[in-house]
Amino acid sequence: VNTIKKGEKTKNHIIEQSAILMNQHGFLSTPLSEIVEVTGMQKGGIYNHFKDKEELALQAFDQCCSVIQQYIENAIDLKSSVTDRILAFIEAYCTFGENPTIPGGCPIMNASIEADDGQSAKLLERAQFAMQNLIKFLMDEITNGINNKEIRSEIDPQKTATIIMATIEGGILLNKLFIDRSHITTVKDHLIDYVKNELCII
Amino acid sequence: VNTIKKGEKTKNHIIEQSAILMNQHGFLSTPLSEIVEVTGMQKGGIYNHFKDKEELALQAFDQCCSVIQQYIENAIDLKSSVTDRILAFIEAYCTFGENPTIPGGCPIMNASIEADDGQSAKLLERAQFAMQNLIKFLMDEITNGINNKEIRSEIDPQKTATIIMATIEGGILLNKLFIDRSHITTVKDHLIDYVKNELCII
Numbered sequence: 424v425n426t427i428k429k430g431e432k433t434k435n436h437i438i439e440q441s442a443i444l445m446n447q448h449g450f451l452s453t454p455l456s457e458i459v460e461v462t463g464m465q466k467g468g469i470y471n472h473f474k475d476k477e478e479l480a481l482q483a484f485d486q487c488c489s490v491i492q493q494y495i496e497n498a499i500d501l502k503s504s505v506t507d508r509i510l511a512f513i514e515a516y517c518t519f520g521e522n523p524t525i526p527g528g529c530p531i532m533n534a535s536i537e538a539d540d541g542q543s544a545k546l547l548e549r550a551q552f553a554m555q556n557l558i559k560f561l562m563d564e565i566t567n568g569i570n571n572k573e574i575r576s577e578i579d580p581q582k583t584a585t586i587i588m589a590t591i592e593g594g595i596l597l598n599k600l601f602i603d604r605s606h607i608t609t610v611k612d613h614l615i616d617y618v619k620n621e622l623c624i625i
Numbered sequence: 626v627n628t629i630k631k632g633e634k635t636k637n638h639i640i641e642q643s644a645i646l647m648n649q650h651g652f653l654s655t656p657l658s659e660i661v662e663v664t665g666m667q668k669g670g671i672y673n674h675f676k677d678k679e680e681l682a683l684q685a686f687d688q689c690c691s692v693i694q695q696y697i698e699n700a701i702d703l704k705s706s707v708t709d710r711i712l713a714f715i716e717a718y719c720t721f722g723e724n725p726t727i728p729g730g731c732p733i734m735n736a737s738i739e740a741d742d743g744q745s746a747k748l749l750e751r752a753q754f755a756m757q758n759l760i761k762f763l764m765d766e767i768t769n770g771i772n773n774k775e776i777r778s779e780i781d782p783q784k785t786a787t788i789i790m791a792t793i794e795g796g797i798l799l800n801k802l803f804i805d806r807s808h809i810t811t812v813k814d815h816l817i818d819y820v821k822n823e824l825c826i827i
Binding site: 585 | 649650651654729730733734735737738739741742744749752753756784787788790791792793794795796798799801802803804808811812815
């Protein structure tokens, strides 16, 4: 039992360290030598736990997503109205970059840029799945909001979810590019106004 | 004279082919072997024209930007009102992905994701400069629009330019991720409504 526990602990250590590294340097393009360095392990020790580098990249990507998901869930947890949950989601997604747990911006964006050219169909699929989940969360909230008369009935849940996610991602890109939080703050404030003024029935 | 011309022609050939390749596979992470293959040239022949791979990447990035800039300039060229120029810019930036000249999405986004971790300060600087130019174009148009009473005076040119560029970039990301034009179409239609309803007088 102790051996299994130790093995799992080592595996989790590799995943956590790789997640931090790969969200900054690339899920596919981070060299194994950097993973060796940051984990303090040998190549062979790493490959005891993952059948290849892609498998490690996929698990590191999932780890990034689950840290962010936890951060967002904490933010929306105590909000009872749909509007407050959508606003808390926007606030959280625009600010998780200030949370030093996973530096490097949005892992879905990072993975998409790397994987869209056929380098890893599996990573692209995971990135699609992660983005679908975010869009679906927003769609479901908007649909609930329409049903309980918080949100205008003429709002299209899918399109609105797409617009919110696109705007957030673009803000994260500008934040990454200019290393200056003014852009993401502008985008966040704009989205908050958009939700309050365009979606909500006062 | 002919030798200079031939040398320049060869250099341009390398830049054009590398631009197409690198916007898809990475300005920094495309292996030289792929550039050798696509240009039909030897390593030595390539390094006759560029002092290193970074220098080639920078010129390939500039080439991508100049193709897109030309595409946008053509789109806005005959528009006389500020509103029409902003709308034509949005339309063009959201659709250059359909233009097969430079596949791989927005080069500024692609370069940012690769270069933000310190891999190439020069590439990051070029990407910042390219994005600044786009934001500045929109800011100047919006300022002109306020001056000539096409655009509401309470609109903040810088913030509005940031919001438009962020939303476009996020739409390009979703288009890249889902290989499905519905997202970028949704984003484009949203921005067109935003300009018409939120920015314009009337």
